[in-house]
Amino acid sequence: MTATSPTPEPPNAPSEPARRSTSWFGADGKMGFVHRSKLYNSGRSPAMFDGRPVIGICNSWSELTPCNRHLRDIAEAVKRGVLLAGGFPLEFPTMSLGETLMRPSAMLYRNLMAMEVEENLRSYPLDGVVLLAGCDKTVPAQLMGALSADLPAIMLTGGPMLNGKFRGQDAGSGTHVWQFAEEVRAGRMSREEFGQAEACLSRSAGHCTTMGTASTMACLVEMMGLALPGSAAVPAVDAERARLAEQSGGRIVELVTEDLRPSSILDRRSFENAARFNAAIGGSTNALVHLSALAGRAEVEFPVDEFDRQARDIPLLVDLLPSGRFLMEEFSYAGGVPAVVAELGDRLHGDARTVTGRTVAENYAGARNWNTEVVHPLAEPVQPAGSATAVLHGNLAPDGAVIKLSAASPELTDHVGTALVFDTVEEYYERCDDPDLPVEASTVLVVRGAGPRGYPGMPEIGNLSIPKKLLDAGVRDIVRITDGRMSGTSYGTIVLHVAPESAAGGPLSLLRSGDRVHLDVAKRRIDMLVDDEELARRAEQAPPAGDADAPTGGWAELYRRHVGQADTGADLDFLRGRRGHAIPRRHL
Known part of the structure; x- marks a missing residue:
C-alpha cells in the first residue's frame, strides 16, 4: 500500500522560526522517508506531516505509581486539545517514581528520571511538550529535565484523590x-x-489528599507559571481535570508558535513567589529541595536561606493537614491556588510571567476565596507570619537544615536536650520499642546516614516513631534530627536536611550520644554544645567519610559520586544548568 498524498514540502514560511521537527519530518531523501514511513504504521496520514507542531506528551503513568495510574486517560484529553489546535501529538512514557512502593527511596531516582526526560526531549522530533505527573518526585523530575532541554513546555499535575x-x-x-x-x-x-x-484513605485515583509534597508541588508549579491557572487542586476524578488537559494541549501548540520557553518564564520573581506561596499553604519541607534543584537547572541564583527570608512576613493561610484541619478537596472548592493568590495580593510578584503569555496578576485578576474557613484572610491567619518552614544554621548544620514550624510543637522550638544517636534508621527501629532505651521526653533523637550520599537517596525517615516507652507515658512529640527527609504529610518537631550530611563528613558525624543539643528556632540555630577543641579531636580520630558497604556499580554508584547536598537541591553536579535543545546529528 502507498501513501495517499505526496511527500510533504518543508512547511515553514520564511517568517516563522524553523521548527525542530522539520529536520525530521520535512526532510528530503532517505532520512525524511525513514522518519515519516515508520509513523505510517500507526495509521497516521500524510496530513500529519504538513508542518504542524509536533507535541510530546511526557507521561509518568504506571501501575507501580498508584498516584499516577489515571494519567493514561488524562493523556487522551491532552491529545484532543493538541489536535484541535492543529498540532501533532506523540505520547511517550518515562520511568515513574512512586514513593509508596519504591525502595530505598524514590528520591534516589528523581535525577535519573530528570535525565531521561531531558534526553527524550532533546533526541526526538518534538517542538514542545506537555508534562503529566502526580506523585511528588515525578513533578520535579519532569520539570528539571524540561528546564535543561528548554523546549516550550507546560505541566498538568494529576490532582488529589477524593477525601479519605x-x-x-x-x-x-x-x-x-x-x-x-x-x-x-x-x-x-x-x-x-x-x-x-x-x-x-485511598478512595479514587490521584495523589495524596493532604498538603504533602505532591499537593505542594502541584500548587507551586501553578504559582510559578508553568501550569494553567486553577489547575493544581482540582480532584483527579473531576471532569474539570480532563478539560484542563484539553486546554493544556491547546496551549502548548500556541507556546510553540510563540516560541515561549521555560527560560522566558522563570526568573527570580518566580522562585520568590514560590517561596512565599509555600509559606501561605503550609507546604512540604521537600519543596525546598526540589525548588533548589529547579533553580539550579533554570540558572537562577536562589540559595536555601532565601526560602526562610521570603517567608518571614507570610502567615499560614490554608487550614489543611498536616498543619491544619481540612484536605485538598475542600481547598479546591474554596478556590485553590487562585483563592490564596487573591488573599496574598501584592505580597506576590504580579508581573512574573506564565505559560499563558500573561502575568500572574493578569491570570488571577478577579479571583475569589469562596471559603474563608479553609483559606483564611490575611487578617485572620491560621498561624502568624514566620510559622512556615525555617532554615537553621549552626555547628551541626553549617550549610543549613530545615524545620516545618507549622507542624511542630511550639514548646519544643527552643529546647536543650541530650542526644541519643543512631547511625542508621534500621538501628533505631530495632531498639525504639525497648523499654530500657535511655530516652526521656527531653531527649533529642538523632538518626544520621540518611542523606543523599549516605543512604543513598535521602529517604523520608525523619518522622521517626516516638519510642514506645514515651508513648506509654503520654508523650506525643520530641525533637528529632536527621540528614534525611520526611514525608510532606508528616508532622512533629523535626530538624531535616542537615547539610553537609554525615556521609559527606558533615559535623553531624561527630555528634555522640550524651552530647547536649540546642534547638533555637527564633535565632535559626541548631548546635551541639561541644567545644571546638573536642570537635577537632573527634574529627582527627574519625574514619574517612563514606560507607564501606556503598554500591559499587550502576546508577547508585554514579549518583553517590555526583550528587550534591540538600541545600543545593541534591541534583547531580553535571546536570545543573540549561543545555538547550540542539537537533542531534545523524546522516545515512
Whole structure:
C-alpha cells in the first residue's frame, strides 16, 4: 500500500522560526522517508506531516505509581486539545517514581528520571511538550529535565484523590497513617481497626489528599507559571481535570508558535513567589529541595536561606493537614491556588510571567476565596507570619537544615536536650520499642546516614516513631534530627536536611550520644554544645567519610559520586544548568 498524498514540502514560511521537527519530518531523501514511513504504521496520514507542531506528551503513568495510574486517560484529553489546535501529538512514557512502593527511596531516582526526560526531549522530533505527573518526585523530575532541554513546555499535575473517609470522619493520606500507627503502638487502636482504615484513605485515583509534597508541588508549579491557572487542586476524578488537559494541549501548540520557553518564564520573581506561596499553604519541607534543584537547572541564583527570608512576613493561610484541619478537596472548592493568590495580593510578584503569555496578576485578576474557613484572610491567619518552614544554621548544620514550624510543637522550638544517636534508621527501629532505651521526653533523637550520599537517596525517615516507652507515658512529640527527609504529610518537631550530611563528613558525624543539643528556632540555630577543641579531636580520630558497604556499580554508584547536598537541591553536579535543545546529528 502507498501513501495517499505526496511527500510533504518543508512547511515553514520564511517568517516563522524553523521548527525542530522539520529536520525530521520535512526532510528530503532517505532520512525524511525513514522518519515519516515508520509513523505510517500507526495509521497516521500524510496530513500529519504538513508542518504542524509536533507535541510530546511526557507521561509518568504506571501501575507501580498508584498516584499516577489515571494519567493514561488524562493523556487522551491532552491529545484532543493538541489536535484541535492543529498540532501533532506523540505520547511517550518515562520511568515513574512512586514513593509508596519504591525502595530505598524514590528520591534516589528523581535525577535519573530528570535525565531521561531531558534526553527524550532533546533526541526526538518534538517542538514542545506537555508534562503529566502526580506523585511528588515525578513533578520535579519532569520539570528539571524540561528546564535543561528548554523546549516550550507546560505541566498538568494529576490532582488529589477524593477525601479519605473513616468512621464518618475525613482522613488524610499519610498524616492519619502516622497517627493511626502510633495509636496502635500505644494500644489505643487495634490492628484490625488499623487494617480497616487502609482502603478508606485511598478512595479514587490521584495523589495524596493532604498538603504533602505532591499537593505542594502541584500548587507551586501553578504559582510559578508553568501550569494553567486553577489547575493544581482540582480532584483527579473531576471532569474539570480532563478539560484542563484539553486546554493544556491547546496551549502548548500556541507556546510553540510563540516560541515561549521555560527560560522566558522563570526568573527570580518566580522562585520568590514560590517561596512565599509555600509559606501561605503550609507546604512540604521537600519543596525546598526540589525548588533548589529547579533553580539550579533554570540558572537562577536562589540559595536555601532565601526560602526562610521570603517567608518571614507570610502567615499560614490554608487550614489543611498536616498543619491544619481540612484536605485538598475542600481547598479546591474554596478556590485553590487562585483563592490564596487573591488573599496574598501584592505580597506576590504580579508581573512574573506564565505559560499563558500573561502575568500572574493578569491570570488571577478577579479571583475569589469562596471559603474563608479553609483559606483564611490575611487578617485572620491560621498561624502568624514566620510559622512556615525555617532554615537553621549552626555547628551541626553549617550549610543549613530545615524545620516545618507549622507542624511542630511550639514548646519544643527552643529546647536543650541530650542526644541519643543512631547511625542508621534500621538501628533505631530495632531498639525504639525497648523499654530500657535511655530516652526521656527531653531527649533529642538523632538518626544520621540518611542523606543523599549516605543512604543513598535521602529517604523520608525523619518522622521517626516516638519510642514506645514515651508513648506509654503520654508523650506525643520530641525533637528529632536527621540528614534525611520526611514525608510532606508528616508532622512533629523535626530538624531535616542537615547539610553537609554525615556521609559527606558533615559535623553531624561527630555528634555522640550524651552530647547536649540546642534547638533555637527564633535565632535559626541548631548546635551541639561541644567545644571546638573536642570537635577537632573527634574529627582527627574519625574514619574517612563514606560507607564501606556503598554500591559499587550502576546508577547508585554514579549518583553517590555526583550528587550534591540538600541545600543545593541534591541534583547531580553535571546536570545543573540549561543545555538547550540542539537537533542531534545523524546522516545515512
